[in-house]
Amino acid sequence: xxxxxxxxxxxxxxxxxxxxxxxxxxxxxxxxxxxxxxxxxxxxxxxxxxxxxxxxxxxxxxxxxxxxxxxxxxxxxxxxxxxxxxxxxxxxxxxxxxxxxxxxxxxxxxxxxxxxxxxxxxxxxxxxxxxxxxxxxxxxxxxxxxxxxxxxxxxxxxxxxxxxxxxxxxxxxxxxxxxxxxxxxxxxxxxxxxxxxxxxxxxxxxxxxxxxxxxxxxxxxxxxxxxxxxxxxxxxxxxxxxxxxxxxxxxxxxxxxxxxxxxxxxxxxxxxxxxxxx
Numbered sequence: 234x235x236x237x238x239x240x241x242x243x244x245x246x247x248x249x250x251x252x253x254x255x256x257x258x259x260x261x262x263x264x265x266x267x268x269x270x271x272x273x274x275x276x277x278x279x280x281x282x283x284x285x286x287x288x289x290x291x292x293x294x295x296x297x298x299x300x301x302x303x304x305x306x307x308x309x310x311x312x313x314x315x316x317x318x319x320x321x322x323x324x325x326x327x328x329x330x331x332x333x334x335x336x337x338x339x340x341x342x343x344x345x346x347x348x349x350x351x352x353x354x355x356x357x358x359x360x361x362x363x364x365x366x367x368x369x370x371x372x373x374x375x376x377x378x379x380x381x382x383x384x385x386x387x388x389x390x391x392x393x394x395x396x397x398x399x400x401x402x403x404x405x406x407x408x409x410x411x412x413x414x415x416x417x418x419x420x421x422x423x424x425x426x427x428x429x430x431x432x433x434x435x436x437x438x439x440x441x442x443x444x445x446x447x448x449x450x451x452x453x454x455x456x457x458x459x460x461x462x463x464x465x466x467x468x469x470x471x472x473x474x475x476x477x478x479x480x481x482x483x484x485x486x487x488x489x490x491x492x493x494x495x496x497x498x499x500x501x502x503x504x505x506x507x508x509x510x511x
Contacts, residue, residue, distance in 0.1 A: 234508040236501060237263035237302055237488040241270035249293035257297040260501060265488050267305035279320040287331035294333055302445050302486040303336040303383050304329055310367045311344045326375040336444055338383035338413050341392050351389045360391045365405045372407045381411045383444055387418035399438035412439040415447035416468060422456040429472050436476055445486045462496035464503030474511055
């Protein structure tokens with residue numbers, strides 16, 4: 234197993250070398266790096282990258298034998314023409330290889346200003362067509378094509394099911410799309426007891442385009458779900474791990490997300506012990 238963490242869950246650092254040293258010291262093999270959330274001197278705006286910064290990131294992580302599974306450049310796809318998100322994402326695509334990775338990740342989110350809430354507008358063909366137009370725009374903005382666009386779905390977003398995530402690639406015909414699977418994102422108070430079916434569907438539709446797994450956990454809380462650290466909830470990690478092994482994907486990056494403090498050590502041990510056991 235390749236175990237990783239979302240880098241800014243470890244804190245905010247002055248230098249890439251400090252982050253790399255900390256992550257490796259905690260036993261991680263890889264990170265998901267969102268530069269403006271991980272480093273004190275970087276802002277969320279287009280043009281943050283230059284050759285010096287990219288080289289510093291790549292060499293700092295290489296010296297610790299630590300990989301970067303993906304750069305995170307998440308943005309709201311329906312925010313309008315004034316939003317810098319698409320250009321920031323394209324900037325990350327341009328510099329990903331120089332940073333030492335070949336994947337830049339994002340979520341589509343929802344079509345309204347309440348982008349984290351379920352909304353009937355998210356299910357319209359107009360919304361889906363807008364998402365197709367955006368991913369084509371991103372694809373045409375940047376070359377080379379060996380840098381991939383990582384797409385993550387969520388139940389309250391336009392890409393609300395694994396099928397719709399797959400459909401984005403099929404309808405857009407953007408070959409560089411890869412998939413980030415976050416099971417918790419697809420769960421809610423009504424379907425959490427069907428999580429094994431959702432795992433099966435995601436792995437079926439994502440197939441060899443699956444690039445990373447986000448690791449969270451949950452407990453039912455009335456009619457909603459409460460996110461907790463992996464190993465303290467009821468997400469069926471054993472089923473997920475066995476399915477990945479069956480598909481020959483035992484080396485897919487498993488990235489802790491939203492896990493901080495003492496929970497980091499606990500969740501890391503939980504996942505490593507699980508993979509050793511099966």
